[in-house]
Amino acid sequence: MKQNLHTHTLYCDGKDSVEEMVLEAINRNFDGLGFSGHGNNILFDPCSMDDERESKYRNDIFSAQEKYGDRITLYLGIEEDSIGKRFSHDEYEYIIGSVHFLEKNGEVAPIDYSRARFEQILHDWYADDMLAMAADYYEAVKEVASRDEVDVIGHIDLISKYNENNAYFDFEDPAYLELAKDAIDTAILNDKIIEMNTGAIARGYRTKPYPHLQLLKYIQEKGGKICINTDCHNRFDLDRGYEDCLSLAKMSGFQEIYALSNDGFYPIKIEDWNV
Ligand SMILES: [Zn+2]
Ligand SMILES: [Zn+2]
Structure with missing residues (x-):
């Protein structure tokens, strides 16, 4: 099995067309x-798809399904x-729920846009109190994890995007881990799949996938699904870091990783993944 459900194209902030992505996936x-194009959040994220763009995105994927369906199974999803x-499952085969923005005192700001923007929010909104910022972030993750329509929680610890070498906080600080674990508990309670996500590796911000190893082990202990x-955002990163994901999952005690089929998500043994 080799599958990737979190990809972006020219319809949002990706670099390649749907067809280019499909051909590269077949090639690999x-x-x-x-x-999983970015769902409409146009007021705050100009890269997300407005309704008109979303309808073109859907049609393009339907055409690709017709054209390449005998060579690869293509799924229509969205990153909400x-x-x-x-969004709903009437329109999408799966929905990834993600937190990219924080809201405070009537203001909205992106936590993953750039390091400078991240630092500005941390300073201006939280007086450099990283735990307070993480608390708000994980509260928002918990809310998304409680939504019926969401299947997969996107990059659950995105708040640590710029934290390589513990730049802003200690990844293993018990107070931080408590906040993240609380969000993980909510995701598991609501039967959500938590993704291992290598996006920040491709973009040079991190050397390891989300979630951090401590959190991955916790998900495993609690019987969570990954x-x-x-x-x-680029077809050449379609399987970036996959080997690392498998070995980290194994190291954390997982035996199975979930994949999507036309009948929904189901577990596949790690040794049956061929990345
Ligand atoms: Zn994404
Ligand atoms: Zn995202």
Whole structure:
């Protein structure tokens, strides 16, 4: 099995067309490829898809399904932003729920846009209190994890995007871990799949996928479900970091990783993943 459900195209902030992504996935022996364009949040994220763009995105994927369906299974998904439009399974085969923005005192700001912007929010909104910022972030994750329509929680610890080498806080600070674990508990309670996501590796911010190893181990201990995704914005990153994901999952005690089929998500043994 080789599958990636978190991918972006020219319809949002990706670099390649749907067809280019499909051809590269076939070339790299993928069994399945899912598209998860950024759902409408146009007020705060100009890269997300407004309704007109979303309808073109859907049609383009339907055409690709017709054209390439005998060579690869293609899935129509969406990445729903915590503060953007909400979607349903009538329209999408799967929905990734993600927090990219924080809201405070009537203001909205992106936590993953750039290091400078991240630092500005941390300073101006939280007086450099990283735990206070993380608390607000994980509260928003919990809200997304409680939504019926969401199947997969996107990059659950995105708040640590710029924290390589413990730049802003200690990844293993018990007070921080408590906040993250609380969000993980909510995700597991609501039967959500938590993704391992290598997106920040491709963009040079991190050397390891989300979630941090401590959190991955916690998800395993609590009986949580995981999938592996690259959140790629470029077809050459379609399977970036997958080997690392498998070995980290194994190291954390997982035996199975979830994949999507036309009948929904199901577990596949780690040794049956061929990345
Ligand atoms: Zn995202
Ligand atoms: Zn994404």
